[in-house]
Amino acid sequence: MKLLVILLFSGLITGCGGNSSRSLPSKLLLVSFDGFRADYLQNYEFPHLQNFIKEGVLVEHVKNVFITKTFPNHYSIVTGLYEESHGIVANSMYDVITKKHFSDFDDKDPFWWNEAVPIWVTNQLQENRSSAAAMWPGTDVPIHNTTPSYFMNYSSSVSFEERLNNITMWLMNSNPPVTFATLYWEEPDASGHKYGPEDKENMYRVLKEVDDLIGELVHKLKVLGLWENLNVIITSDHGMTQCSKDKLINLDLCIDRSSYTLVDLTPVAAVLPKINTTEVYNKLKVCNPHMNVYLKEDIPARFHYQHNDRIQPIILVADEGWTIVLNKSLPKLGDHGYDNSLSSMHPFLAAHGPVFHKGYKHSTINSVDIYPMMCHILGLKPHPNNGTFGHTKCLLVDQWCINLPEAIGIVIGVLLVLTTLTCLIIIMQNRLSVPRPFSRLQLQEDDDDPLIE
Numbered sequence: 284m285k286l287l288v289i290l291l292f293s294g295l296i297t298g299c300g301g302n303s304s305r306s307l308p309s310k311l312l313l314v315s316f317d318g319f320r321a322d323y324l325q326n327y328e329f330p331h332l333q334n335f336i337k338e339g340v341l342v343e344h345v346k347n348v349f350i351t352k353t354f355p356n357h358y359s360i361v362t363g364l365y366e367e368s369h370g371i372v373a374n375s376m377y378d379v380i381t382k383k384h385f386s387d388f389d390d391k392d393p394f395w396w397n398e399a400v401p402i403w404v405t406n407q408l409q410e411n412r413s414s415a416a417a418m419w420p421g422t423d424v425p426i427h428n429t430t431p432s433y434f435m436n437y438s439s440s441v442s443f444e445e446r447l448n449n450i451t452m453w454l455m456n457s458n459p460p461v462t463f464a465t466l467y468w469e470e471p472d473a474s475g476h477k478y479g480p481e482d483k484e485n486m487y488r489v490l491k492e493v494d495d496l497i498g499e500l501v502h503k504l505k506v507l508g509l510w511e512n513l514n515v516i517i518t519s520d521h522g523m524t525q526c527s528k529d530k531l532i533n534l535d536l537c538i539d540r541s542s543y544t545l546v547d548l549t550p551v552a553a554v555l556p557k558i559n560t561t562e563v564y565n566k567l568k569v570c571n572p573h574m575n576v577y578l579k580e581d582i583p584a585r586f587h588y589q590h591n592d593r594i595q596p597i598i599l600v601a602d603e604g605w606t607i608v609l610n611k612s613l614p615k616l617g618d619h620g621y622d623n624s625l626s627s628m629h630p631f632l633a634a635h636g637p638v639f640h641k642g643y644k645h646s647t648i649n650s651v652d653i654y655p656m657m658c659h660i661l662g663l664k665p666h667p668n669n670g671t672f673g674h675t676k677c678l679l680v681d682q683w684c685i686n687l688p689e690a691i692g693i694v695i696g697v698l699l700v701l702t703t704l705t706c707l708i709i710i711m712q713n714r715l716s717v718p719r720p721f722s723r724l725q726l727q728e729d730d731d732d733p734l735i736e
């Protein structure tokens with residue numbers, strides 16, 4: 284009953300005054316801590332991040348896109364598209380028509396990025412707005428001839444403090460004002476690869492450093508007076524899983540290197556055959572029971588990873604924790620890129636600011652849902668995308684949302700109210716009508732009706 288009243292009341296309020304504070308465009312800062320696996324939040328202590336969540340919202344699992352790698356997932360967050368639709372299908376790519384190559388170190392050609400329009404470009408096409416980026420994959424590339432008005436060329440050696448100083452300066456002192464900004468940090472991904480997520484001691488140290496950076500971020504926003512009016516999303520591109528020297532898939536044991544080109548290696552290998560595709564496929568198919576081998580046309584639909592020329596004719600997908608190698612070495616103790624249905628591959632999302640509820644927890648959304656939510660916050664018309672705005676409505680104060688438990692609660696509440704009212708009416712009717720039959724009976728006793736005789 285209490286729940287029902289609260290919901291009805293909050294619905295009335297949001298229905299009446301939801302958009303009253305929209306005269307000025309909202310400002311949004313999107314932050315990514317690379318490789319922040321969702322369950323780190325449960326398994327380690329994050330005092331600063333937990334304070335941020337206490338005053339905002341938490342989505343415990345974000346289902347990201349396949350392949351669960353850095354460049355593709357960061358681009359999905361800012362476009363709302365699956366990889367086959369935005370064209371950044373891996374960290375290493377090869378285009379057979381133009382013979383162009385793409386890698387983490389050679390990513391500046393707009394050709395690779397122009398299949399989609401990231402939100403910082405759309406934001407900047409609005410009157411009197413600009414975008415800023417203290418790094419994020421693609422922000423230092425002129426996508427559709429447009430970079431953010433303020434951006435930094437990517438360099439892993441630039442400190443978090445310098446990135447934060449730049450982004451807050453741009454948020455405060457720019458004209459036209461910066462309404463959308465990004466901030467990117469390489470940890471805990473780098474340490475997750477180096478030590479593996481099961482190395483508690485090292486991960487504890489690194490995750491404490493990450494939490495301290497979140498503390499710095501919040502402190503700086505408060506000192507500068509940005510905290511109350513700025514909307515901040517903290518999320519990540521993917522999780523991390525433990526690898527092992529006992530879980531290697533050595534392609535050299537199955538097929539001669541001269542018969543194919545390896546465009547991307549592990550845990551999803553992209554294979555471009557130099558000889559007959561079926562022959563290469565048949566050799567790889569029986570190579571290792573811990574590796575699925577797909578011809579491009581047979582890649583499962585749930586991956587949304589097929590309809591793009593940059594996806595190679597054969598892809599190999601290692602089981603969780605297995606590493607595809609060309610020799611016997613184990614390059615990394617932790618890795619990501621695996622099947623996006625694995626919870627170890629999922630990041631989280633936390634958000635704080637005037638558009639977000641306070642102290643609200645939500646179980647899951649898709650990473651492609653973040654884009655339509657950000658467009659809503661900024662008042663932008665989204666490009667066609669694979670996300671669903673409805674999935675994020677419960678996070679936002681100006682939206683009416685009912686999830687399943689609440690809906691069941693409302694139905695039970697209404698039934699209880701109706702049953703109680705019906706019982707009360709019956710009881711009242713009985714009480715009021717009890718004395719009457721006796722009084723009428725008395726009257727009838729004295730009644731001498733001549734018609735009967």
Ligand SMILES: [Zn+2]
Nearest residue numbers: 317318353520
């Ligand atoms: Zn990453």
